[in-house]
Amino acid sequence: MELLIRNGFVYDPINGVNGEKMDIAVKDGKIVEKVNERRAKKIDATGMTIMPGGIDIHSHIAGGKVNAGRLLRPEDHFKDVEPKTAVTRSGVGYSIPSTFTTGYRYARMGWTTVMDPAMPPLEAKHTHEELSDTPIIDKASYPLLGDWWFVLEYLRDGKIEECARHVAWMIKATKGYAIKLVNPGGLEAWGFGRNVESIDDPVPYFGITPREIIRGLCKVNKLLNLPHTIHVHTNNLGKPGNYVTAIETMRCVEDLAEDGKPAIHITHCQFCAFKGDDWRTFESGAEEIANYVNAHSHVTMDMGQVIFTDTTTMTADGPFQYTLHMLSGNKWTNHDVETETSAGIVPFHYRRKSYVHATQWSIGLELALLIKDPWKILMTTDHPNGGPFIAYPRIVAWLMSRKAREATLKRINPKARSRSLLPSIDRELDFYEIAIVTRAGQAKALGLKNKGHLGVGADADIAIYNFNPETMDPSKKYKAVRRAFKRAAYTIKSGHVVVKDGEVLKHIDGATMWVDVQLREPCEIEVNENMKRRFKEYWTVEFENYPVSEDYLAVSHPIPVKADV
Amino acid sequence: MAEKPKLKVVLLTGRTIEQGVGKELGKSTREYVESVSVCYMDPGDMRKLGVKDGVNVQVSTAFGSVVVKAKKSLRAPHPGVIYIPYGPWANVVVDPETHGIGMPSFKGVPAVVEPTDKPVLGLEELLKQQFGKG
Amino acid sequence: MNVNLYPLKEFKLPIVAECINPDIFQEKSLKEIEALKVWEGNKQKRLGELFKVEAVETSFEAPVITIHGNASRVRRIGVGMKSGEIIIKGDAGMHLGEEMRGGKITVYGNVLGWAGSMMKGGTIEIYGNAGDYLGAPYRGSTEGMKDGKIIVHGNVGREAGAHMRKGIIKIYGSAGQFAGFRMKGGTIYVQKDCESRAGACMVDGTIVVGGHIESVMPTFTIEGLRKRVKIEEGEIVEAPFYLFIGDLTENGHGRLFIAKEPNPHLSHYEKFL
């Protein structure tokens, strides 16, 4: 099928296109030089903004933890429903939408690729079953490997290459995309109800520190040539004073970075940019983090922006979620996974009038605005932890408009307002920069070559927003920005027009991407023999029932990568 | 004829390994039917009623009445408590009330047990009697 | 304009009729009211297909809707209503007056579960029995009754007033288990008997049981004897009551008044006084 999108203002930062009026041609799901003008279906984008399809580097949309969250919260769903239509399945929404609804709602905003950032390897099949049931968008998932007994043991014994081979096996076995670390070492300690306090606090019974785990997996990541860096949820997340831990975490891999390339991604950084000794003296550590990031090139991060709403927090960081449960008194689900990881879920309401919550809201925006290079700080809410992803249009407006920020500032806790750095920041992102923090930068950080841009050969994932940058000033008309991003004029996925004026026209399957790591020497059997021997000791399932076969993926999209080991 | 003795008890229903094996073999097998048309009783209670192992008893509740075979419980002592494995026989006498949560009251139903001369119905007869179908 | 509704048949399928609400009927013509959407099973129907709709002109501002007949299959009557009145001369279905904010609903029959669920104001009066979860929140929610009044002249099922925060529930019959479960405030009065576990996990608020109660939770502690208990302005019960405080498991300080006379089995608590 051929498609010609005419006359829109195009923002394509990877190719340096900044609001130029041009046509985009699509054929067989790819961007092409040109199409047969008479045959092609035409979309008139006159006066509209065109960007590559949105990408989300970190959004909890599938798997055991997300589903435990859905199960936990009927009161979250029952007023936000999506009836069945002639083309779409029904579902429920708000903070943890059902799978079909998740796909449709991302597509309605013009987002076409979403990364689920936390997959317990033992339950990887579950994650993939849900991803396969999440329509339209392409997706991938990061296996949780920072507390896996194999990793702890190999790294303790200094066997980096051995570790890399096992990680390679695991990424293939789980059909994963990147190495995820969550509170490294802390989750193993949580197995007995404990935690680690710093990156140098030894993990009980394992004789290894979080620093060694982070450095070790950073090296493994490099040996395997994975497209994304290690994806790190820092130790001490959610605790006052933790910006120090965040900076130490970034610093501990400084020497492992090569040619100014990123070596680490610090995720939902807002949650680890807290200054102060306790909740009373709590304040923003965004400036310190931004200073560090502005001076270094080996880091990318995402915001983890907070939205004032009722949401559901969920992370693999079991001990943090328990703390949150104790703080809020809200219901709490915990799910530890043998030899691998843990998870916790707590409903949470961010209130404007709470000093801490309002400060958290400010921190996210401060980070995004104080870090000078937009390629380094990407837009997320750590869905649903900071708030549901449907709040993206609001964040775009805050980033683009000082006026929008002031409107919210007026309504927050006065102490938080008086301490916020936001009034001192004039910076307003333009559409080019918005395209970086929501698409191009995300694709680059993820190493997705065919996504996040509109160059010839790229996947034809395109968002068209009904906002005329020539006649309207986003700084003033921030509400119009919000409206435009809430309901894309068109969303095009793999060349299909799937959304028009915010309505889903078509239910198509998106692909699941995974990294097919090819080791230099095929030593898989050796790995397997070793695994088999330890399998019975470590897990309660049989070795051959563990891996995710490709038929669990509705559309499998392997990305081959040659490893240096 | 002397009045037959009756005993007020609490009825529990539940799984047994025999019922578990029986249901996997098939619901129309002899194994299944025999495993679920029984009522496990405390030996003391059986003495009070004058019933022996394998004798038919009638269990009645506010919801129905069914004839099953009395069996000496291996899990005794539990005076005043009888136990019928899940199945069509138990269903005749359990309390359907769900208290607004979807779950009927399968355990802890007040019941009366008495010896009887009536036979234990086979599965087909029981279905015909209860549903007029099958 | 007042409206009379007459069921056109004996309903077999569940009917969902949120539109039966004075706020919605207000300023609508008879035709418009007849055209309001309701669900019968999985089919969408017009209100006029299920009910004969009769309009009576009145001078009053807020309309009165009267259902004449059995509406026990009709769910969600008066959901979220803010003003006006609904009178049901017969039985009513589930979720009657859910999230009601004002106005009045009167039922001269029985009502099924979740009547007055998550109520925020107004009055519901039921002359028959009410089902389970009277005034209780939706699944998973802690948004109990925030204000308003529910009066039941018959009996009620389990978990009446669960998570209640404010307002009053008066039950002139008996109550099922878990009256006032996880209650945080407000008053529940059960004039007759109460099944066990009244006030389990309550944090605050008052429960008064005038009749027999099977047992008091072991996690309540006896505080004293009271000669009378005030239910609300103008309603005082003159009789000796045990006063228990609980629930200890939630560090609660809810008050559970149990009439002394019908409960001689609780006399052993007197040794702690």
Added chain:
Amino acid sequence: MPIVKAVTCPVCGSLCDDIELTIENGEIVKVKNGCAMCEAKFLSHRSEHRIRKPLIRKNGELVKTTLKEAVQRAAEILAEANYPVLYGWSSTSCEAISVGIELAEEVGGVIDNTAVVCHGPSLLSVQDVGIPSCTLGQIRHRADLIIYWGCDPWSAHPRHIERYTAFSEGRFEKSAWRGYIAKIRTLIGRKKIQSTVRRLVFKKPPEIKAQLEPTFVPSIAKEGRKLIVIDVRRTKTAEMADFFVRVEPGKDYELLQAFRALIRDQELEVDSVAGVPVGYLEEVADAMVSCDFGALFFGLGLTMSGAKLRNIDAALSLVRDLNMRTKFVIMPMRGHFNVTGANTVFTWQTGYPYAVDFSLGYPRYNPGETSVVDVLLRGESDAALIVASDPVSNFPRKAAEHIAKNPLIYIGPHMDVTAQVADVVIPSAMVGVEASGTAYRMDHVPIPLKKVVDPPRGVLPDEEILRRILTEVRKIKREKAKAEAA
């Protein structure tokens, strides 16, 4: 003779996946590693009680028909229904369940799974309290205190104790098996002596009362893993336990709440709770707070009796509270092999774990209102599709009556009780034996099910049968819409 290894047993929620089957001439002839139920299930695929041909009721009798006609009739029943129920799902694959949900959405029905009559109340309370839990390996590696409450794994989950709990071998905790053997030896010895004494000296049965009201409280203090059983009867599992607490039927809630008070160091103003002297409770409460990692498993003894869902509320709260003192987890003992999977698929597709009503075009959930037993008791449904379940043998008579009264479609491998009163019977392949798929263990670990032998000729898996019905339903609806438009 080919031997198939690492087969997952499609019987209970333990989902043991180490079964070895010997296949001979397309039939399973030998089952290794499995329990009695596992063996019975794998050997039953060639049972004479299988349904081999679709059946349809004509003039009151079930008669043989073609698959096409049976599917057509089933689709007509569902497409015409105003409020159908689609029930079962816990003994089939997630893949089939998924199609079932799509079908329910298409026909605007109520879809419910067997959790409603087993751990539905547990799920309701999870929605109120949350659940601190883990996968079973976590318990194998770490738990030094295991409590089974209102469940009898020896009967219902025969390999649970050996694979995952007290008698399993973990990284930080060793199996308590040897201690148990020693204990049994002494017990058997003591029993023999007692019965000899009884026979010789008293010549009459012993007083039961004396056993019920012990004057002293035995201590649980011991090295290694401890096993405690709390139940209304001294079950087989209770006999293995280090400590048994016998609770009065229907009074578990009081006992659980009393434990909650005790672990908060609060005093009780009663001498006994639920028939158990407070001294016993204190002994158990001490064991709970002093362990390094405790695990509480509970069964239908809690969900079905007395306070029902609130028993679970209290149990979950107890375990949550215990986490202030130590590490503690809790897990329901799920019965059917894929009831957890049914809850899981329901939840990701609709937001709710069971009792989902699609009659308004979107998922609605309120057990008590949208749960199958209640719908039946109120007599609201006008047709039913039963898949992989046998409600007529599991529901109270009054509820079963309403299923039997209306058009009833049954899909399953065996001539179950429900099949005998159905109007359309479609035989299906046995999932996990003759059809592959995915199931979720009671701790939410997904495990693949294998196809090890062929189903009887012409018999399809549930997934395929449901897909055909769905296609047929859509065809009927399209034609109807066309007719109405014309």
